[in-house]
Amino acid sequence: MPAPDLLTIATRESALALWQAHHVRERLLCLYPALEVRILGMTTEGDRRLGSSLATIGGKGLFVKELESALEEGRADIAVHSMKDVPMHLPDGFCLAAILEREDARDAFVSNRYRALEQLPAGARVGTSSLRRESQIRARHPLLQVEPLRGNVNTRLQKLDRDQYDAIILAAAGLHRLALSARITALLASSDSIPAAGQGALGIECLAHRADVLELLRPLEHAETAWCVRAERAVSRALAGSCVVPLGAFAQVVEGAVQMDAFVASPDGRRMARARVQASDMHGEPLALAEQAVQQLVAQGAREILADLPAS
Helix, strand or coil, rough: CCCCCCEEEEEECCCHHHHHHHHHHHHHHHCCCCCEEEEEEEEEEEHHHCCCCCCHHHCCCHHHHHHHCCCCCCCCCEEEEEHHHHCCCCCCCEEEECCCCCCCCEEEEEEECCCHHHHHCCCCEEEECCCCHHHHHHCCCCCCCEECCCCCCCHHHHHHHHCCCCCCEEEEEHHHHCCCHHHCCCCCCCCCCCCCCCCCEEEEEEECHHHHHHHHHHHHHCCHHHHHHHHCCCCCCCCCCCCCCCCEEEEEEEEEEEEEEEEEEECCCCCEEEEEECCCCCCCCHHHHHHHHHHHHHHHCHHHHHCCCCCC
């Protein structure tokens, strides 16, 4: 099938989402200088309801539904997402065409007054949009006051600067990509704050029948990142992971082997199941590593923790 002459990228209109779309555009133009690449900015339901908790309005899928509609209707050829925002089950007819090399997957501690999470006094206000982060903070620092924080990256930083919080927790990758690395006070170890599945990685979605687009995007796939992210997503999928479930999974290459940390917790952090599993290399299927992690979590009561979560 001949390669397309024009490719339209659907993206959210936040500064970070636009950075991601332009990054993919630049990568494509390096590979295909004659290709015309346009960017279609869109406002999603998740963007329109930034004042509400994701856990109560339908989850991170609200950030991708309009983009998928643009693909279905032919207004765009691909959509660029932060992989941590992509639902674990894609609608029929859609696929992930490529997963790009991961940025720093860790969570970042940002504060104007304190140098580390451990230095916050009892009652200090910590802002986060994530039940995953909240449960891990409450487990390790039960005297802190964890409060909801929505908005794009700059909005969240402005709320910190207006002293609405003593500290906030953000994804390090977003701060790096927006040239805001200087705002990072400290990086949280991935073993202390296990990242969300796919955190730090970009994914490109398209219609499954678009063989021309799939072939065009093939060189953008980063094999190591894709293997790890698919393993992480398999853990989350097996345990019904979403923004209403405090769950994390992070796989990385450590001394030639693949190591995965995963957890499931109650929102207050009082109940937690943790797993650490390894694969000697990436020759096997990501699903096999994910199944080991799920088995460990289930043996520690993950199903019971999930069963006791409030209905979303």
